[in-house]
Amino acid sequence: xxxxxxxxxxxxxxxxxxxxxxxxxxxxxxxxxxxxxxxxxxxxxxxxxxxxxxxxxxxxxxxxxxxxxxxxxxxxxxxxxxxxxxxxxxxxxxxxxxxxxxxxxxxxxxxxxxxxxxxxxxxxxxxxxxxxxxxxxxxxxxxxxxxxxxxxxxxxxxx
Numbered sequence: 001x002x003x004x005x006x007x008x009x010x011x012x013x014x015x016x017x018x019x020x021x022x023x024x025x026x027x028x029x030x031x032x033x034x035x036x037x038x039x040x041x042x043x044x045x046x047x048x049x050x051x052x053x054x055x056x057x058x059x060x061x062x063x064x065x066x067x068x069x070x071x072x073x074x075x076x077x078x079x080x081x082x083x084x085x086x087x088x089x090x091x092x093x094x095x096x097x098x099x100x101x102x103x104x105x106x107x108x109x110x111x112x113x114x115x116x117x118x119x120x121x122x123x124x125x126x127x128x129x130x131x132x133x134x135x136x137x138x139x140x141x142x143x144x145x146x147x148x149x150x151x152x153x154x155x156x157x158x159x
Contacts, residue, residue, distance in 0.1 A: 008072045009091050009112025009125070011079050018076075018114070022069040025062055033059045072114055079112070086158050089133040091125045094159040097133070100141060100152035110134070129153070 010018065033055055040052035079092035089095050091110050098105045110133065111117075113124040123130045132142040136155055143150045 005075060007077050008075045008114050009079055010072070010076050010115055011092065011111065014111065014115035015073070015076055015078060018069055018072050022066065022073070025066050025069070029062050033062060088135055088137050089155065089158055090135070095133055096156040096159075097129075097153040098156050100154050105156065108133075 036055040037052065037059065040046075040049055040055055043049060043051070046052050086093075089110060091112060094107060094109045096105060096107045106121075108121050108123045108129070110125050110130050111122045113126050116122055116124040116127070125131065125134055128146070129142075129144050132144050132153075133155065136142055138155050138158055141152050141154045143152055
């Protein structure tokens with residue numbers, strides 16, 4: 001995240017997942033890394049101790065992730081499914097699209113970038129498809145750029 005004050009769009013479920021990860025990092029992971037560091041230090045010479053170096057790297061990663069998650073929670077804007085306008089695509093909407101002319105039908109939920117999980121059908125409003133869909137209505141067609149040109153999708157429904 002480039003700014004500590006950037007609004008983070010999350011569903012209530014997404015916010016709960018962020019809080020769970022933060023709690024796990026602060027309790028379990030911090031403790032595990034501290035134990036690994038203690039064991040590595042007990043081995044003596046730290047200048048050539050790869051276990052110590054790996055544990056220090058992991059510790060730095062965990063601490064950075066904790067700061068990121070705390071910022072996400074502090075700047076979270078909850079997307080409520082009740083407030084979704086079914087007339088046009090917006091964050092929080094479930095969108096059914098079909099590749100034009102007669103391709104596969106796909107269903108995506110548009111989420112903020114912090115909650116992206118393509119395997120679960122959750123795509124970011126900043127992704128190539130998500131960015132093209134935002135603000136569009138049922139029946140409209142969007143062009144999504146891909147490395148070899150572009151693909152057209154028609155919006156079938158918004159839920």
